Amino acid sequence: MTELITSIDAIADRYDLFLCDVWGVVHNGRNVYAEAAAALQRLRAAGKTVILITNVPKPRGPIPKQLDRIGCPRDAWDAIVTSGDAIRAALSERAPGPMYKIGPDYDYSLWEGLDLALAPLNQARFVAISGLNDDNDTPEMYADVIREAKARNLDMLCANPDIIVQFGDRMIWCAGAVARDYAAIGGNVIMAGKPYAPIYDLAFREAAEIMNRNVDRTRVLAIGDGVGTDVKGASAQGIDCVFIGSGTHGENLLTAGMLDPAKVSAVLQADGVTARYAMRALR
Numbered sequence: 479m480t481e482l483i484t485s486i487d488a489i490a491d492r493y494d495l496f497l498c499d500v501w502g503v504v505h506n507g508r509n510v511y512a513e514a515a516a517a518l519q520r521l522r523a524a525g526k527t528v529i530l531i532t533n534v535p536k537p538r539g540p541i542p543k544q545l546d547r548i549g550c551p552r553d554a555w556d557a558i559v560t561s562g563d564a565i566r567a568a569l570s571e572r573a574p575g576p577m578y579k580i581g582p583d584y585d586y587s588l589w590e591g592l593d594l595a596l597a598p599l600n601q602a603r604f605v606a607i608s609g610l611n612d613d614n615d616t617p618e619m620y621a622d623v624i625r626e627a628k629a630r631n632l633d634m635l636c637a638n639p640d641i642i643v644q645f646g647d648r649m650i651w652c653a654g655a656v657a658r659d660y661a662a663i664g665g666n667v668i669m670a671g672k673p674y675a676p677i678y679d680l681a682f683r684e685a686a687e688i689m690n691r692n693v694d695r696t697r698v699l700a701i702g703d704g705v706g707t708d709v710k711g712a713s714a715q716g717i718d719c720v721f722i723g724s725g726t727h728g729e730n731l732l733t734a735g736m737l738d739p740a741k742v743s744a745v746l747q748a749d750g751v752t753a754r755y756a757m758r759a760l761r
Contacts, residue, residue: 490521490526496521496529497529497712500534508646510550515551532558533677535562536585562588564670577635578597579596580608580656581607605633605660606636607634609638620659634667636668673707677711699718702721703721720757720760722760
């Protein structure tokens with residue numbers, strides 16, 4: 479049974495390391511959630527280590543300033559690990575390519591320094607996707623691209639396994655939605671972000687350096703709103719998880735303004751995962 483909690487303080491003493499998702503938990507892409515940031519500050523003030531672990535398809539370099547701009551305090555985290563960090567090793571192994579790139583111009587930092595040449599799809603050796611080309615695009619708009627890529631048996635390297643994410647007051651499609659559709663027609667997809675192991679390997683290495691000791695996984699807690707990413711990833715790593723019922727799910731898991739245990743159970747069971755705890759929002 480998933481235990482419903484109303485404050486992270488109730489279980490904080492059980493853990494030393496907190497791996498916290500960002501989009502949907504700490505902010506919505508435009509504004510920080512003040513209570514979530516305060517909760518992370520309290521954990522660090524109590525001597526806990528907090529690593530933000532995000533499927534953003536960029537290296538961590540520009541992320542602190544992005545968090546600054548939306549009001550997330552620097553003392554709410556010790557380190558940041560991104561899906562962009564995790565996928566760059568697989569990308570660099572394929573240099574010089576060429577690759578067929580899908581993704582917006584603002585993800586430019588993902589490709590910097592990799593010496594990967596770009597090419598039309600009919601000349602590319604693989605496909606790399608950081609996101610949809612425009613935030614208003616839908617996955618269906620890439621159907622012809624993925625059919626041609628599959629006909630040529632091209633691998634697809636996906637820098638963000640997320641399917642959809644909250645941005646302000648609306649939801650936008652992520653690279654994971656196109657990768658999902660490619661896998662559905664038999665295409666080979668390579669991902670390194672949550673729920674896959676490479677991003678957790680990076681996080682545990684960061685934590686070991688910060689804590690100056692090896693990480694005891696029985697003392698690690700993941701926090702996230704993505705069932706197929708955060709909860710599934712935590713389960714695969716053998717660590718406990720707090721499922722955040724808002725974020726991606728909006729108010730769908732609420733009844734009379736409260737997190738509904740039956741709805742939580744149903745959404746977790748639909749993905750074949752379990753979470754030790756659940757709360758409406760991080761606080």
